Amino acid sequence: MRRLAPHVGQVTGIDTDPAIIDAARARGVPANAAFRVGGLAEVRGRFDVVTMVAVLHHLRAREALEQVVGLLNPGGRFLCVGLARVDGAVDLAWDVLNAATNPVIGVLKHPRVNRGAIAEPAFRTVEPTLALDELRTVGAEVMPGLRVRRRQGFRHTLKWTRPG
Known part of the structure; x- marks a missing residue:
């Protein structure tokens, strides 16, 4: 949010976990930023x-995407970085490639001294239930023209602009 705030009029951060909201606030809150504890279903208003x-993989995809459509102003953008379940040879090959390249990219982008064991994340994690092809199908039904791309780091991106 800190990186987005200088470029827009208002930024709202939402999470169901109060500890995540507290951690975000502790990092500094721009004057045009607000945080709320809650889920996507409780969000009111329209957004650009x-x-x-x-x-997204923590939510029921179809329901969440439908809610996003309802939240966007005409011409508004949906941008998502997500995770998907590995399903099939293409997904497996992509994951193997990422398993080999991700540590190298991490060292190049963030060189640091090894300080011992990695701590468990302070936030809740969930394994993805939808494969990328399933997400692509659901997404196309809810958001015609949705752009889905595989990315490095076991990720994918979704991009969509609401017509209007």
């Missing part, structure tokens, strides 16, 4: 942009 980072 809705983003999700590693969130």
